[in-house]
Amino acid sequence: MKEITVLAPATVANVVCGFDCLGFALENPCDQMTLRLIAEKTVKIKHLDDFNLPLEPEKNIAGVALLAILDEIEENIGFEIEIAKRIKPGSGIGSSSASAVGAVVAANKLLDERFSLLQLAEFAMKGEFVASQGRHADNVAPCLFGGFTLVRSVEPLDIVKLDFPPLFATVIHPQIEVKTSQARKILPTEISLKSAIQAWSNVGALVAALSKGDYELLARSLEDFIVEPVRKKLIPHFDELKSESLKSGALGGGISGSGPSVFMLSETLETAQTIEKSMREIYSNTEIDFNVYVSEINAEGVKVSKT
């Protein structure tokens, strides 16, 4: 029996000024999943975690993504998948994308890489749709392509893999619920042309900074006057997390996805670890449970752990 085990990483979307287009992949946490080819055109799901996710393939994110693949192939085969989720659903670091992307990348390996990355992104987005009821590639793109990605357009899907220098992320996940729908609802529908210009100037500078490895420019362009001011209210101690991280040497950062996770970028592992300490200190003084992750940017995306 052919089988493969992959690690699908957490991802950060909505990178500061790059709302709805810029994302990157983390080295950890990762979901682990093992996929086997079976001789029946169906998807069988087993979860090795405590998140009580649905096991019917039509309701499971990985399941829907795999069904989308089965729809595209002629052979009378299917998949059996065991998922050990370690990225908590609702954390704002791409838990559902990891499920979907991990599943389709593993399936594609078992099918001798017959699909392109862009095709895999389309399959994964069908899985993502179960979670978000929307067509988004913000987390799918970095999970699948690795590194930093820019989604230029969703319809048609156009994903750009960006060049980037060594970078480390510190991510705190406060264990509170921020519903994506609520986080969407508080966004302005109209913004001033002036602030839009400021935003796209920063996005352009951010992409240039990543490509040149210009950390100072990167720091200057990590600013967002549109989304962060309205969404930060949903995240306890956001301002403190940010100001203390900057004091500790962070280049910048903000809300991961639609929250509640908050991320900061650093030039060195040492700085990222100093930021971890200061984030832990801030949240240790609260009643809120939390996790903190320190991770280099994951240039690869999904990794094969065993074949």
Added chain:
Amino acid sequence: MKEITVLAPATVANVVCGFDCLGFALENPCDQMTLRLIAEKTVKIKHLDDFNLPLEPEKNIAGVALLAILDEIEENIGFEIEIAKRIKPGSGIGSSSASAVGAVVAANKLLDERFSLLQLAEFAMKGEFVASQGRHADNVAPCLFGGFTLVRSVEPLDIVKLDFPPLFATVIHPQIEVKTSQARKILPTEISLKSAIQAWSNVGALVAALSKGDYELLARSLEDFIVEPVRKKLIPHFDELKSESLKSGALGGGISGSGPSVFMLSETLETAQTIEKSMREIYSNTEIDFNVYVSEINAEGVKVSKT
């Protein structure tokens, strides 16, 4: 007597999605100016063209930029400048910036390069202010730095020189008047968050495409749904110029600055020349006088022609 002659190039600002931040320099047309140090703290101006520009330094763009330099130096010296403008004022290809930048670059050479590029940009922007009554670096930046530039912020001034692959521009200047103030007035003050996201995704992709030399991505990201739809009405036959240029192989293009010039980018000189022909054809059927320029992107900006 120390003297220097420089060529200050025309520039294209508001590069499609990069409204108010992205610009590039052309090889031609260029203003030519000769600067001499004199033993009196003043600026003397002579124009070798027919544009009837004011000769009082306080009212002349190059004059104001040079006075800003004199304000910063201790020595009892001044400048005598002869300007042969070849970039028609009001053409939308950075005529006033060329005057200001050419003057300050020439002055800095005579002063043994004592000022940084960013300082020179500040001096030139004081000159620009005479023309636009606003603080802008859209044309100053590419004229001074050369190549493609991104103005991340005007206050404080932050200019990013972008990497870019070989590119050719075709620019048509219809000899009609489009007032910058009028072109500003018809802009929306508010835009939808949705179209802003589309714009900044394109700006990010455009910068990535320039840095990677990815011409296909460059073509896909050269789209603007915010400014072009309202401003193109000021430019006769804009839609025809654009659609014929794209048919001739242009990567994309749009309004240069606030018009009336229209530019198109191409991967090869041959394509740029084919576009020139089709632009000439379209405007030959009208009563409007016009000039067309074909030019490689000017990587250097202002050039010294004689010392």
